[in-house]
Amino acid sequence: MTTQEILIGLDAHYTPETWMRRVERDAGEIARLLPPELLELHRTVVERAHDGAAHGLILSGSTARARRTAISDLDYHLIGPPLFTRDLASQLDLHALTPAELDAHILAGDDFVQWSLRFGLIVFDDGHLRRAAALIATSKPWPDADRKRRHAAKSLDLARRMVASGDQDAALEQVRTALSLAARARLLHAGVFPGARDELPQQLADLGLPDVGAALASTIHSDTLLLADLALAVDLSDALVSTPYDAVSIA
Numbered sequence: 001m002t003t004q005e006i007l008i009g010l011d012a013h014y015t016p017e018t019w020m021r022r023v024e025r026d027a028g029e030i031a032r033l034l035p036p037e038l039l040e041l042h043r044t045v046v047e048r049a050h051d052g053a054a055h056g057l058i059l060s061g062s063t064a065r066a067r068r069t070a071i072s073d074l075d076y077h078l079i080g081p082p083l084f085t086r087d088l089a090s091q092l093d094l095h096a097l098t099p100a101e102l103d104a105h106i107l108a109g110d111d112f113v114q115w116s117l118r119f120g121l122i123v124f125d126d127g128h129l130r131r132a133a134a135l136i137a138t139s140k141p142w143p144d145a146d147r148k149r150r151h152a153a154k155s156l157d158l159a160r161r162m163v164a165s166g167d168q169d170a171a172l173e174q175v176r177t178a179l180s181l182a183a184r185a186r187l188l189h190a191g192v193f194p195g196a197r198d199e200l201p202q203q204l205a206d207l208g209l210p211d212v213g214a215a216l217a218s219t220i221h222s223d224t225l226l227l228a229d230l231a232l233a234v235d236l237s238d239a240l241v242s243t244p245y246d247a248v249s250i251a
Helices: 003-008 016-033 036-051 099-107 111-119 128-139 145-165 168-189 197-206 210-221 227-241
Strands: 056-060 074-079 092-097 121-125
Touching (some): 036 056, 036 092, 056 128, 121 128, 145 168, 168 227, 210 227
Parallel strands (some): 074 092
Antiparallel strands (some): 056 074
């Protein structure tokens, strides 16, 4: 997904009618893409969001991209008050923002919020999500790649410590997280909007970084990696985030 390809996807002049067509299209995609075992969880989230007077709800992440893997969560962006979720399945990952926070995150270069609005599936919206999508299309705020780089560098440091601890399960989870952050940072710096986690290895390969892509893919699809493999994956990824990025110029 190049810069120009990603900017084409949002319309600065959404009308209620064109936005409703997207919502209707997305409803069909949600019905098609949700695994049967997660339907009840989805219905519960939607019901609680409505009961909490939420302004909007987006199904995000790998489910929305039809790229679920064995480690995929069920991801949502909620615009409204946080929901009680402690009694729900552990694979639920829900992020709540107020309308003011939504705008602030967009303009501050938060790639996660932009991802949800560009590629997520709209569950419902009272107009706040439509306005936020138009804000992205109008202001074209490219996410802050260097901020993501700094976050990834800290995550890689933690991953290295987890590998050194000898806890293979915890190390695998942290290395996977750190490599994903490093990949997203490097892609954003190249003017490429990152896809879902399972799409990142190919995006890195397309950028001329197949070794790092393969290392990330191994953490996604294998749960039996040796600590030495994880240490090598961290070393490979260090080069992606070791030097501060220049500003990305977006036409």
